[in-house]
Amino acid sequence: MRISGRPAAVLASTATLAALCGCTVQPPDDDGKHRLPVHLQLPSGSTPEPTGTAEPTGTAQPTRTAQPTPAAKPAQPAPQVLWSRGDSGPGVRELQARLRQVAWLFDGPTGTYDDLTEQAVKGFQGKRGLPRTGELDTVTWQRLLAMTHEPGRWELYLMGGQPAGAPDPRCLAGRVLCIDKTSRTLRWMIDGRTVDTVSVRFGTQYTPTREGVFSVYWKSRHHVSTIYHSPMPYAMFFSGGQAVHYSNDFAARGYAGGSHGCVNVRDEAAIAALFAQVRIGDKVVVHW
Structure with a gap:
């Protein structure tokens, strides 16, 4: 049996499937085409709904939040200058001693x-990429401290100039050349008052400067040693051949x-002034 040219078995199967789904199968129209079930047909002139959710066109993009412009870093203040040319004092002396340790200074x-x-x-400064100012500022000082050790008394006063110690009690009366081997200084004192202080050097281990109380017995402005044939200007003799001199x-x-046992003075102007003031008979005290 055939219906509209289709096998009866196919139609029967279709009818059975439709019955199970609750649908009524429409017979083909005159043109032979199948139509949707009645309850699924759309009214005439209507447009079918899209099966998927379409992206809306022209969707507004999220607004970007303007990033703040980074604030410029404030200019760093210039490092503080601690010492510069013309300054003097113990801080400058320590600076010079530390510069000697790293072989940047050979004098002093x-x-x-x-x-x-x-x-x-x-x-x-130039060796370490710092501005070559020649002034000792806090940054340069910290770099130098990190590379050196604290200088000892010998390093600080290699060329003399260290503070004089307390005067020996024997120096507190009259006119006295008070010579301190510990601080390596000579005080010119009058009635307990220090008039001037100069750095001095003494004899070596084998020709030591004698200690004790003496007096100036001879002055010789342009003296030359008769033993060593070396000049001893501004010599003021106090014990045998030992004298204070330049x-x-x-x-x-x-x-x-x-x-060779004498008391050497390195400041010529200071010894010249001292030579002019000291008299024959003035006391000389050499002590530790």
Whole structure:
């Protein structure tokens, strides 16, 4: 049996499936095409709904939040200058001693920030990428501290100039050349008052300067040693051949050398002034 040209078995199966789904199968129209079930047909002129959810066109993009412009970092203040050319004092002396430790300075320490110290600071700064100002500022000082050790008394006063110790009690009366081996200084004192202080150098281990109380017995402005044939200008003799006098070697080499027992002075202007004031018979005290 055939219905509209289709096998009866196919139609029967279709009818059975439709019955199970609760649908009524429409017979084909005259044109032979199948139509949707009546309850699923759309009214005439209507447009079918899309099966998926379409992206809406022209969707507004999320608004970007403007990022704040990074604030410019405030300019760092220039490092504080601690010492510069023309300054003097114990801080400058320590600076010079530390510069000597790292071989940027070979003279001194003198305690005065001179042209040699300025050049040494410039060299140290340039080697480490710091501004070559020649002034000792806090940044340069911290770098130098990190590379050196605290200088001892010997390093600080290699060229003299250390503070004089308390005067010996024997120096407190009259006119006295008070010579201190511990601080390596000579005080010129009158009635307990210190008039002037200069750095001095003494004899070596084998030719030591004698200690005790003496007096000036001879002054010789242009003296030359008869034993060593070396000049001893502004000599003031107090014990045998030992005298207080100017030493060019002390001025040049500092404490790297020593005398043959005399008390050497390295400041020529100071010894010249002292020579003019000291009289024959004035007391000389050499002590530790």
